[in-house]
Amino acid sequence: MIDLNKDQIQELFDFSIASEAIQNAFIASAQNHTQTPPIAQLAFPASQGECCVKTGFIEGTEGFVVKVSTGFYRNPDNGLPSSNGMNLVFCAQTGAPLAILRDEGWLTDIRTGLGGALATKALAKSGFGTVLVIGTGLQARHQARCLQQLTPDRSLSFKIWGRDTAKAHSTAEDLRKHGIDAVSVIDLAEACGAAEVIITCTPSRKPLITSDWIEPGTHITALGADSPGKQELSINLITSAELLICDASSQSLQLGEFQHLPPNSRPICLGHVLNQDHPGRTNDTQITIADLTGLAVQDAAVSLAILRAANLQNTSL
Amino acid sequence: MIDLNKDQIQELFDFSIASEAIQNAFIASAQNHTQTPPIAQLAFPASQGECCVKTGFIEGTEGFVVKVSTGFYRNPDNGLPSSNGMNLVFCAQTGAPLAILRDEGWLTDIRTGLGGALATKALAKSGFGTVLVIGTGLQARHQARCLQQLTPDRSLSFKIWGRDTAKAHSTAEDLRKHGIDAVSVIDLAEACGAAEVIITCTPSRKPLITSDWIEPGTHITALGADSPGKQELSINLITSAELLICDASSQSLQLGEFQHLPPNSRPICLGHVLNQDHPGRTNDTQITIADLTGLAVQDAAVSLAILRAANLQNTSL
Structure with missing residues (x-):
């Protein structure tokens, strides 16, 4: 399983590839060739926090994505960024985890x-x-x-x-x-x-x-x-x-x-x-x-683009 | 962030602690002291697969849990287990990821x-x-x-x-x-x-x-x-x-x-x-x-029990 932090994700990111992937995700969504179950949300009023979990799959692609994103708006008082989170990619053939993209919200x-x-x-x-x-x-x-x-x-x-x-x-x-x-x-x-x-x-x-x-x-x-x-x-x-x-x-x-x-x-x-x-x-x-x-399928598109780039890099090493 | 595989999780697991935690989760749920947003489900008919994402929080605890569990029923034909998945724990104060428990479905x-x-x-x-x-x-x-x-x-x-x-x-x-x-x-x-x-x-x-x-x-x-x-x-x-x-x-x-x-x-x-x-x-x-x-709050309870045991072990080392 690939495990990447924010710096590694940013290094693998390619603007043209990502923009084409997202365009295709919008098209797939309009054509109902996607699965986007209900979004899960949690609220933490005591910490002015919230969490949102989005799950998405573009039919025909190799993986589905679960994205956890958090916003805790008192964090800056303690020197922490408000946003955090990660995108997880799983194989659409076997369910096996393929990647943990610890992007801290950057991919979103x-x-x-x-x-x-x-x-x-x-x-x-x-x-x-x-x-x-x-x-x-x-x-x-x-x-x-x-x-x-x-x-x-x-x-x-x-x-x-x-x-x-x-x-x-x-x-x-x-x-x-x-x-x-x-x-x-x-x-x-x-x-x-x-x-x-x-x-x-x-x-x-x-x-x-x-x-x-x-x-x-x-x-x-x-x-x-x-x-x-x-x-x-x-x-x-x-x-x-x-x-x-x-x-x-x-x-x-x-x-x-x-x-x-x-x-x-x-x-x-x-x-x-x-x-x-x-x-x-x-x-x-x-x-x-x-x-x-x-x-959620934008998250899937951009995460798969990173996963493919990481796999390509590993192959070429 | 703590990252544990199935063997490590099994080693940290304590039956009495887990059973008390799950009992408390049922009680909290009955008293509406929990947050359990809608479950997200995906289906992969071509691979006889399914994915279920459960998100849960027990009010007053230190973390919330996102559980991804998959069942791909053709996997055994290829020598793979049908079930897989992981539990992710995030801090209820800051949203920061606390633990990735790669339990492959064992905690469920x-x-x-x-x-x-x-x-x-x-x-x-x-x-x-x-x-x-x-x-x-x-x-x-x-x-x-x-x-x-x-x-x-x-x-x-x-x-x-x-x-x-x-x-x-x-x-x-x-x-x-x-x-x-x-x-x-x-x-x-x-x-x-x-x-x-x-x-x-x-x-x-x-x-x-x-x-x-x-x-x-x-x-x-x-x-x-x-x-x-x-x-x-x-x-x-x-x-x-x-x-x-x-x-x-x-x-x-x-x-x-x-x-x-x-x-x-x-x-x-x-x-x-x-x-x-x-x-x-x-x-x-x-x-x-x-x-x-x-x-989902059973997942939260058992995941927090593992996280606490891992933190205790780290402290005592």
């Missing part, structure tokens, strides 16, 4: 970054260049870096907005250190109006942006809402959009941004757009919204 | 053996001595051994019945090698009539025993039914019993032997009997039935 961060970037690239209007990122955490950085890396022929200009201006400033600074054109902005309404793409990645529980601020042709990728009560976009913005896309409608309508829609809403699966079974955006004036809640 | 077998033995000891009539075990697999052996070990002052006489007489014979032989008084029997109806305790542990999908065969005062512990469609006891036997006990009614009524009861049935939680909040059996003529489907 990167598959979320890649998922957002794939959705944004697929749905933004042609020739888009200005991107507003709302949020200043780790995922804000991943979204910007993954999107730039996924569109290498394009010079994207990122604006970063956060409730805390100092944090927005330092997020932009971090991105510039990685060669990305990024500055922080203060006026959210103005920044929304100037953006061709908006990416939201905050834990907000009330709408941050409203339809009045959004110009025709804007694409929005919403990543923050992942449990009941969370919300980043106003209802009027969602209902004014011409195209609603999600990673999996069962999750999006229950846990995601689209939980605030009428229950008979039927957003389109991202996989159908990526596979060109659905045309996606058809002109440069539509407002489009992609809501991503995160799929 | 033993906690199931102990759970059955605890239920049998609590519910059988006073002075019971004759025990019929229906089933010839690994769990039949665990049930007999755990029950004898849990009642050391008693000389139990075990009868073993199976559809395959040769297997019943070899199960009895195995038990005798461990100093247990056991013989195989051929006539199931006759053996039921002569037994004070009956333990069923088969994957049967139709009733094996019926009320006509059962004498007053008999206690039955039913372990086999753990998914829709499985059944070991006839409905008339269940409805004729004076006391129905289960490990967790939500599971028992959906997956266990009591799935065949009317949906408004309310079996008593074993933990209430173990804690003496419920009197359990009140005379030596009642027929009692305990249906056990297996709780």
